[in-house]
Amino acid sequence: MWKLLTEKKVLSWALYDWANSAFAAVMLASIFPVFFKEYLSAGQPVTTSTFHLGMANSIAGVVIVLLAPILGAIADAGEARKRMLLSFAALGMIMTAALYGVEQGAWLAAATLYALGVIGFMGSVIFYDALIVKVARPEHYDLVSGYGYSLGYLGGGLLLSFDILLALYPAWFGFSDSSEAVRFAFITVAIWWAVFTLPLVFNVPADRVGIRVSLKHAVTGGFRNLYETYRDIRQYKMVWLFLLSYWLYIDGVDTVVRMAVDYGMSIGFDSNDLIVAILITQFVGFPAALLFGLLGERIGAKAGIFIALCVYLLVTVWAYFMQDVQEFYMMAVVIGLVQGGVQSLSRSLYARIIPPDKAGQFFGFYNMMGKFAAVIGPVLIGSVAFVTDSSRLGILSVIILFLAGAVLLLKVDVKEGERIARQL
Template sequence: MSARMTTREKQWILYDVGNSAFVLLSTAVVPIYANSLLEAAGQSNIVSTWGYAQTIASLVIALLMPLLGSLADVQGMKVKFFIGFFGTGAVACCALALPLAWLPFLVICVIATIGLNGSLTFYDAMLIDTTSHDRFDKVSSHGFAWGYIGSTIPFIASIALIFLGPDLLGWSAAACTQATFIITAIWWVAFTIPLLSGYKQVHYRVTTDHMAQAVRGTFSELRNTFRDIVRNKPLWMFMIAFFFYIDAVNTVISMSTSYGTQLGIDSTQLVAALLVTQFVAFPCAIAYGKLSSRFGAKTMILTAVIAYLCIVFFASFFLKTATEFWILAILVGMFQGGIQALSRSYYGKLIPKNKANEYYGFYDIFGKTASIIGTFLVATTTSITGNASIGVLSIALLLVAALVFLLLQKDPTSKD
């Protein structure tokens, strides 16, 4: 396996650098800003409100992706759907800069999140057109790794603007925060251009009349794909395990800042700790890709699931101060990129390449539906008990379920 990245691989990786800036901003800055809007309107429970907003975004993606994924498997269609969702996300990211009340702000945030996650479905499926089967783990891991480190550049600029802008520029704190949404959107667009300029869809479903035949055959294709998944025991067992463990990963990512805010941790500490997470995640994600070539992707995924189980227990029982939040951020950084990258590449090894978008559409059903359950579970448990720690603890049940299915699944990629 060549150690050098090809031009097409680098172009594909750059989209992770671009979109990760919005992911980081959504994790660290957007919930804090949303909380300030909620407090101004007399609202108080940021964890449940933010959780419900993320649930709605995930539900829309889970419903749309299998259908659109099947259409995108037609020659030339994958990049068109990618552009549509990416463009929607970038425009909505800019729109967050408008002076808004908390409800319209959250609505636009949901639209931006849908645009981001929708583009990622097609982006993930582009991996099989970008590199060879034996390089999936390596390239996918580098995507997440460079996404983590690259996203820190606009993020640091944004944080500097938020903290220094009011004194240096004479802007209000709200105006400085709003400007960060525009900075992030520009970064996102700039690092998407190389992918769009060099991408070619190698694996696709051929039709004589692209859209007409694709639309007519979509539901039949979806039915056949679902039947094929059911018949492929290693695949569906992994998908169920993925459903449970990615729930924990996505929920920890999307709810960490709001959870810390509700615990009373200073916003400066929250943002700084999450920035450190990016720097920790960079080498760890690359290391995960290398370790997978020695121990196998599934073994490394199992390791990360067990680690996340420990992280959830730590967050539930020990996270009280900024120091513990820093520890949590570092632990998450060690395993977050690895489990995401290897899940994406491992799944790509199990599916037929000419129906990648359709299969990744089902992948998104499991991933985004899990996110719906995770954020809804945390939000609802917190609302009922009045204790955010109990809401976080509920994630452990999902991780245990994931471990069971992973241990029962026979790995078809194993060399044994």
């Protein structure tokens, strides 16, 4: 196992999870949501800022929904997966660093830059996921996918730890106040993301050269391939069933990730306590994601996903009744045990049941379904909280997504999917 995980191309691929998880940990899950609510949305009701943050996430999701399958098809046409990954990553890095210049109360400018950063982050993941077929054999997908998420939790947790110190003790680092320190934290995310992307640049197998496609041809071909990809996916019944299942349950997962801190603040918990809880999730997630990869090899990815969904269902109900911040800490530990697992096993299960030569196109659809869920989830929780004036009812609304996703997952026959993927 360790020989595989220390292989240069595998480690370099997995380190991109370490790199971009700085954005996931600091921007999506913890410091930025707090900064947005307390500083950038100063003077607004908590439910209004929740709605604005939810809309920023959802708009970014809509853009990725529209682009994902087209970009995947374009990348496969010239096998430009690595180049496309780097282009979107650069967008995310630049927009994240630009948040340093946003002033207090400028929530619209901040939301715009944040949404563009999310587009860069999510767009790069489309091509990162597809590159797994270049660095690992099918029998190792579960372990390698879990390895990536595991390093992501550790890397994101380490930078988040540093940025928490920046926010809590700004004078230590020469800043006048915490707001200036937090804005600098956004720059650290961009730098971290850039530096740890370099191993992928140099060590992951290069794109095929010799195919040059004009922009016009790429776009028209991409739209044509969008329909062809949809038609191809419909030929793979198990792929289609899994995508529908994934679309539903990952909605709940992404909503919990992006809105947990906002929810905790809305029900009266201190923001510093909440960020510490997210840090706990990161470090618990580090070994848990790797262990889930091993579990997937033992009992199957599908069974592992079911275990995670049952935990998420119970956690959502628990969150509705939560009264004490200590419960939030305990919930952070529980989520950390399964969050990376459900993500990594979903990726590896999908990689098993798709044709390897169409990985870019099929992962474009995979990410489209996942990001379309991210469109609905934040808007759902934000809208329910806004209309009912109850953040608790908002968080409870995601239960149906876990249940519906699990029901569809029951119908997915993984062995049949693997057999057909290798024959057609």
